[in-house]
Amino acid sequence: MTAAQATTTAGAAVADTLARCRALVGPALRDRVAGLHAWPAEMAGYAFGWREAGGETRTGSPAAAGTAGASGSSGSSGSSGSSGSSGSSGKGVRQALAVLCAEAAGAPARTAVEGAVAVELVHTFTLLHDDIMDGDETRRQRPAVWKAYGTGPAVLAGDALFALAFQVLAESPGPYGGAAVRRLSGDLTDLVDGQAEDLLFEGRPWTGPGAVPVEAYLRMAEHKTGALLGCAAGLGALLAGAPEATVEALSTAGRQLGVAFQAVDDVLGLWGDPAATGKPVHGDLRRRKKTLPVLAALAADTPASRRLAALLTGCGPLDEAGLRRAAALVEEAGGREAALAEARARLDRARACLLGVPLAPEPTAELLALLPYVVGRVV
Amino acid sequence: MTAAQATTTAGAAVADTLARCRALVGPALRDRVAGLHAWPAEMAGYAFGWREAGGETRTGSPAAAGTAGASGSSGSSGSSGSSGSSGSSGKGVRQALAVLCAEAAGAPARTAVEGAVAVELVHTFTLLHDDIMDGDETRRQRPAVWKAYGTGPAVLAGDALFALAFQVLAESPGPYGGAAVRRLSGDLTDLVDGQAEDLLFEGRPWTGPGAVPVEAYLRMAEHKTGALLGCAAGLGALLAGAPEATVEALSTAGRQLGVAFQAVDDVLGLWGDPAATGKPVHGDLRRRKKTLPVLAALAADTPASRRLAALLTGCGPLDEAGLRRAAALVEEAGGREAALAEARARLDRARACLLGVPLAPEPTAELLALLPYVVGRVV
Numbered sequence: 001m002t003a004a005q006a007t008t009t010a011g012a013a014v015a016d017t018l019a020r021c022r023a024l025v026g027p028a029l030r031d032r033v034a035g036l037h038a039w040p041a042e043m044a045g046y047a048f049g050w051r052e053a054g055g056e057t058r059t060g061s062p063a064a065a066g067t068a069g070a071s072g073s074s075g076s077s078g079s080s081g082s083s084g085s086s087g088s089s090g091k092g093v094r095q096a097l098a099v100l101c102a103e104a105a106g107a108p109a110r111t112a113v114e115g116a117v118a119v120e121l122v123h124t125f126t127l128l129h130d131d132i133m134d135g136d137e138t139r140r141q142r143p144a145v146w147k148a149y150g151t152g153p154a155v156l157a158g159d160a161l162f163a164l165a166f167q168v169l170a171e172s173p174g175p176y177g178g179a180a181v182r183r184l185s186g187d188l189t190d191l192v193d194g195q196a197e198d199l200l201f202e203g204r205p206w207t208g209p210g211a212v213p214v215e216a217y218l219r220m221a222e223h224k225t226g227a228l229l230g231c232a233a234g235l236g237a238l239l240a241g242a243p244e245a246t247v248e249a250l251s252t253a254g255r256q257l258g259v260a261f262q263a264v265d266d267v268l269g270l271w272g273d274p275a276a277t278g279k280p281v282h283g284d285l286r287r288r289k290k291t292l293p294v295l296a297a298l299a300a301d302t303p304a305s306r307r308l309a310a311l312l313t314g315c316g317p318l319d320e321a322g323l324r325r326a327a328a329l330v331e332e333a334g335g336r337e338a339a340l341a342e343a344r345a346r347l348d349r350a351r352a353c354l355l356g357v358p359l360a361p362e363p364t365a366e367l368l369a370l371l372p373y374v375v376g377r378v379v
Numbered sequence: 380m381t382a383a384q385a386t387t388t389a390g391a392a393v394a395d396t397l398a399r400c401r402a403l404v405g406p407a408l409r410d411r412v413a414g415l416h417a418w419p420a421e422m423a424g425y426a427f428g429w430r431e432a433g434g435e436t437r438t439g440s441p442a443a444a445g446t447a448g449a450s451g452s453s454g455s456s457g458s459s460g461s462s463g464s465s466g467s468s469g470k471g472v473r474q475a476l477a478v479l480c481a482e483a484a485g486a487p488a489r490t491a492v493e494g495a496v497a498v499e500l501v502h503t504f505t506l507l508h509d510d511i512m513d514g515d516e517t518r519r520q521r522p523a524v525w526k527a528y529g530t531g532p533a534v535l536a537g538d539a540l541f542a543l544a545f546q547v548l549a550e551s552p553g554p555y556g557g558a559a560v561r562r563l564s565g566d567l568t569d570l571v572d573g574q575a576e577d578l579l580f581e582g583r584p585w586t587g588p589g590a591v592p593v594e595a596y597l598r599m600a601e602h603k604t605g606a607l608l609g610c611a612a613g614l615g616a617l618l619a620g621a622p623e624a625t626v627e628a629l630s631t632a633g634r635q636l637g638v639a640f641q642a643v644d645d646v647l648g649l650w651g652d653p654a655a656t657g658k659p660v661h662g663d664l665r666r667r668k669k670t671l672p673v674l675a676a677l678a679a680d681t682p683a684s685r686r687l688a689a690l691l692t693g694c695g696p697l698d699e700a701g702l703r704r705a706a707a708l709v710e711e712a713g714g715r716e717a718a719l720a721e722a723r724a725r726l727d728r729a730r731a732c733l734l735g736v737p738l739a740p741e742p743t744a745e746l747l748a749l750l751p752y753v754v755g756r757v758v
Binding site: 129132134152158159160164166171178181182184185186191193196197 | 565
C-alpha cells in the first residue's frame with residue numbers, strides 16, 4: 001500500500017466513524033431542536049444546515065442529519081473542504097468525541113447521546129453569537145444567522161440553544177446528570193473567557209509592553225476552542241461512569257486537540273485557499289486579529305521579525321500588497337512553522353493523554369485516527 | 380391607624396424583607412460575578428448598577444449591594460420609582476422570593492442563596508439580551524449595556540452570566556443541585572419561548588384572523604415574565620427540600636405574580652408617568668407592541684373598540700394626538716380596567732397557591748405582603 005493509499009484508507013475509516021456517530025446522535029439532536037419554539041427552531045435548523053432561511057428544508061443532504069453544515073463539506077478530505085474556524089466541526093467532530101470517549105471508557109455509545117447533543121447545541125450557540133461579536137457576515141458560504149434573520153433574533157436563537165443544552169444534560173437518564181451539568185457549565189465559563197480574550201486581543205498592539213505574548217494566545221485558544229472539544233470528550237467519559245482520572249485525561253486530550261485545531265486554522269487563514277477555507281484571504285491580518293503564526297513570528301526576534309513589526313505598526317491599514325508582504329515575512333520569521341510545530345506538539349500531548357489511562361482498544365484506535373483528521377492532516 | 384399609615388407600615392415591612400434578603404444574597408452574587416473574566420465582570424457590574432461604564436465604582440449606594448439598579452429606586456414606594464418592565468425587580472424581588480420560599484418551606488434562609496444568585500444572574504442576562512432584541516437604548520435612566528459597551532460585548536456579557544447561573548446552581552451544596560438545574564433550564568426554555576412570542580407579536584396585525592388573542596398574550600406573559608419569578612420561588616422551595624407539591628405551588632404562585640406584574644407594567648406603559656416608569660409615553664403603542672390593555676380593548680367589541688381598531692389599522696404611524704386618542708379609546712373600551720382586573724385575579728391565584736400548601740407562617744406572611752408590592756399597589 002502506498003502512503004497515499006494508506007491516507008485514503010484512514011480517511012475512509014474516520015468518515016465511517018463520523019457517520020456512525022452522526023447516525024446515533026443526529027435524530028436525538030433534531031428531536032430536541034424540534035421541541036423549541038418554532039422561530040428559534042427554524043433559525044437553529046438553518047444554522048445546523050438542515051434548511052434554508054425562511055424555513056425550506058434542504059434537499060440532497062441526507063448525510064447532514066444532526067451536523068452543522070455537513071452537507072456542504074462531506075467526505076473524508078480533512079478540513080480543507082470546510083469553512084473557517086468551524087472547520088471539521090461541521091462533520092460532527094464534537095459528537096464523535098463524546099461517543100468515542102464513552103465507548104473508550106467501556107460503555108455503549110448510547111450512553112453519550114445526551115452529552116453529544118448538548119455539545120452540538122452549545123457549539124451552534126457559540127457560532128450564532130460569535131458571528132455577531134466578530135461581525136462575520138457569512139458562514140459556510142451562506143449568510144450568518146444574524147445576517148439572514150437579524151441580530152436580535154440570532155441572539156434569541158443562541159439563547160434558546162444554550163438553555164436547551166443544559167436541559168438535555170440535566171434531564172439525561174442515569175446518575176451522572178448533575179456532574180455533567182457541572183462540567184458543561186465550567187467549560188462554558190472557560191469558553192466565554194476565551195472569547196472575551198480573543199475580542200480584547202484585537203485592540204492590543206503588535207509590539208511593545210501591551211503586545212500579546214504567545215503564552216497568552218495559547219491560553220486563549222485552549223479556552224475559546226479547546227474547552228468545548230474537551231467538554232465533549234469529558235462528558236462522554238463522565239456519562240460512561242469513567243473514573244475521574246480518565247475523565248480528566250480525555251478532557252485534556254480534547255483541549256489539546258482544540259489548540260492544535262486553532263493553530264492550524266490560523267495557518268489556513270493566512271495561507272489557505274479562500275475557496276476552501278471560506279474565509280477572505282488575509283482577513284485575520286486585515287482586522288488585526290492576533291493569530292499564532294504572526295505572534296510567533298514577532299516573538300522570534302529575527303531580521304524578518306523586525307521588518308514585520310515595522311510593517312504592521314506603520315501608519316494606516318495595509319493594502320493588498322502590504323498584506324501579502326506581511327504574510328511572507330511571517331513565514332520568513334518562522335511563524336508558519338512555529339504554529340504547525342505547536343499543533344504537532346499538542347496532538348502529541350493529546351495522544352499521550354489517551355495512552356496514559358486504561359481504555360478500550362477499538363474506540364481508542366478510532367479516537368487516535370480522528371485526531372489528525374480534525375486538524376486536516378496538514379501537520 | 381389610617382389606611383395611609385397602614386400602607387406605609389406595610390411598605391416599610393416589605394422594605395425590611397427586601398433589605399434582609401439583599402444582605403444575605405448580595406455578597407454571594409458579587410463574589411460570583413467577580414470570578415468572571417474581568418471584561419464581562421465589568422459589564423455585569425454596570426448592569427447590576429454597581430459601577431459606571433468604564434469601571435468606576437458607584438458611590439453612595441450601599442443599598443444597591445447585590446441588586447440590579449437598586450440605588451436609583453430604593454425605598455418602599457412600590458414600583459412607581461422604578462423603570463419599565465424591570466420595575467420592582469431592581470430591588471431584588473427575585474432573590475427575596477427564593478429566600479422567603481425556602482424559609483416558608485422550613486429551611487434556613489441560607490439554603491436559598493445559590494438559587495437566589497442564579498435567578499439574579501439570569502434576570503440580568505435577560506435584560507442585557509432583551510435590550511438588544513428590543514432595540515431599547517436606555518435602562519434605568521442609563522445607556523443600556525449594548526449602547527455603553529457595544530452589541531457584541533453585551534451579547535458576551537449576557538452569555539457569561541447565563542453560564543455562571545448554571546455553574547452556581549450545579550455547584551450548590553446539598554442534594555438538590557441536579558433538580559435545581561433541571562428546574563432552571565426548563566423555566567429558561569419557557570422564558571425564551573415567551574421572548575420569541577413577544578417579538579413575533581409586534582409583527583402581527585391588531586385585528587382580523589392574525590390578531591393576537593388575549594389568551595395568547597397571557598401565555599406569553601406567563602412565560603416571558605412569569606417563568607423567572609416562578610423559578611425563583613420554585614428554586615427556593617426545592618433547595619429547602621420541600622415536597623414536590625409545595626415546590627409546584629410556590630412556582631405557580633411566582634408565575635401568577637409575573638403575569639400580574641406584566642399586566643400592571645402594560646398599564647403603566649400607557650398611563651404611567653414617564654419620569655417614574657423610565658419609559659417614553661405611549662412607546663409600546665408607537666412600536667405596535669401588543670399589550671394587555673389594548674388587546675383587551677380590541678376584544679371588547681364595543682363602539683369604542685371599533686373606533687380604536689379603525690384608528691390603529693389606519694394608514695401610517697400615529698402622531699402624538701393619535702396616540703393620545705388611542706390610549707383614551709383603550710380606556711373607554713375597558714382595556715385599562717380589564718388589565719387591572721387580570722392583575723388582581725392573578726394575585727388572588729398566587730395567594731391561593733400560597734395558602735393551599737402547608738408553609739411556615741412568618742415567611743408566608745412576608746410573601747403575602749410582597750405580592751402587592753411587586754405590582755406597585757396600583758391594583
